[in-house]
Amino acid sequence: MEYRSDVDISGSRVRRGGGGGRRGGPIAVGGGIGGLILVVLTLLFGGDIGSVLGGGTGQPQQQQEGQQLNCDTAADIEENRDCRWAAYDVALEQYWSNAFTSGFQPISSLELFSGQISTACGTGSSEMGPFYCPGDTSIYIDDVFMGQLLERLGTSQSDPAELYIVGHEYGHHISNLTGDMEKARSGGNDTGPKSGAVRLELQADCYAGVFFKNTIEDPASPIEAVTQDDLNRIVEAARAVGDDHIQQQQGGRVVPESWTHGSSKMRQYWVAKGFESGDPNVCDTFSTDELGE
Known part of the structure; x- marks a missing residue:
């Protein structure tokens, strides 16, 4: 993946070590390098943490101060690899702010952390993988542990893989803005290949594909x-x-009725659908039963 070295990324919302205000009591999440518990499997790579940790889609909470990344242009990525996160954030905001005809609000921040962090949805933990918290409209990523998780799941850390994951989390933010996240939650904690939870995740995958298609065609994007x-x-x-792949990696049998994110085939299908069309309108996963399985 190539970057446009002269594009300004100084206005990114990336911070390290901050966090949203805590709503309700903290909920500790167990597990670790040796094994992932149920909550981790539920949230891994793309989860909306709010429904599990007790947050809601209410007004954003006041955030703790984190350290802002000191990045001016995409050329800084060569000397400071952390600046790639700023490029991701700027590219995503540029696309989605133009794709929305009205009512767009960017994420509050993209928080890089290590170990645990306080959020408006409760206490976030590395083992959850990257997540979006609707309570403070922020994305949270332990950037070191994410690489370890990718390797454990049989793939490798790379800038394109990272941007797909961040693009997916930003997709959750878009679903939050459009009301589709609330629609998905209206069914309660349902699971399965055609559940609201899976539809929400597939929509975020589709939005990530749409973003990739458009950002590489935008001469002002930091992604060249x-x-x-x-x-x-x-x-x-x-x-x-994919849920099926994660279940296999954990040594268990594939149980479609327990899926919360969709199978590998479904997730690949919706990323490709978004990328091929470049149109966010094709990402209405709530009005079709053709989910790619």
Whole structure:
């Protein structure tokens, strides 16, 4: 993946070590490098943490101060790899702010952390993988542990895979803005291949594909080019985070009735559908039963 070195990324919302205000009591999440518990399997790569940790879609909470990344242009990525996160954030905001005709609000922040962090949805933990909290409209990522999780799931850390994951989380933010997140939650804690939870995750995958298609065609985007190898890495990341693949990796049998994110095939299908069309309107996963399985 190539970056446009002269594009300004100084206005990104990426911070390290901050966090949203806590809503309700903290909920500790167990597990670790040796094994992932049920909550981790529920949220891994793309989860909306609010429904599990007790947050809601209410007004954003006041956030703790984190350290802002000191990045001016995408050229800074060569000397400070952390600046790639700023490029991701700027590219996503540029696309989605133009895709919305009205009512767009960017995420409050993209928080990089290590270990645990306080959020408006409760206490976030590394083992959950990246997540979006609707209570403070922020994305949370332990950038070191994410690489370890990708490797454990049979793929590798790369800029395209990272951007797919961040794009997916930003997709949850878009679903929050449009009301589709609330629609998904109206069914309660249902699971299964056609559940509201799975439809919400597939929509976020589709939105990530749409974003990739459009950002590489935008001469003002910090993302200049995505190669075929990059696309392969994105598809591989989507495969790695399918419910069926995760269940197999954990040594268990595949149980579709327990799915909360969709199978590898479904996730790859919706990323591709979004990328091929470049149109967010094709991402209405709530009005079709053709979910790609």
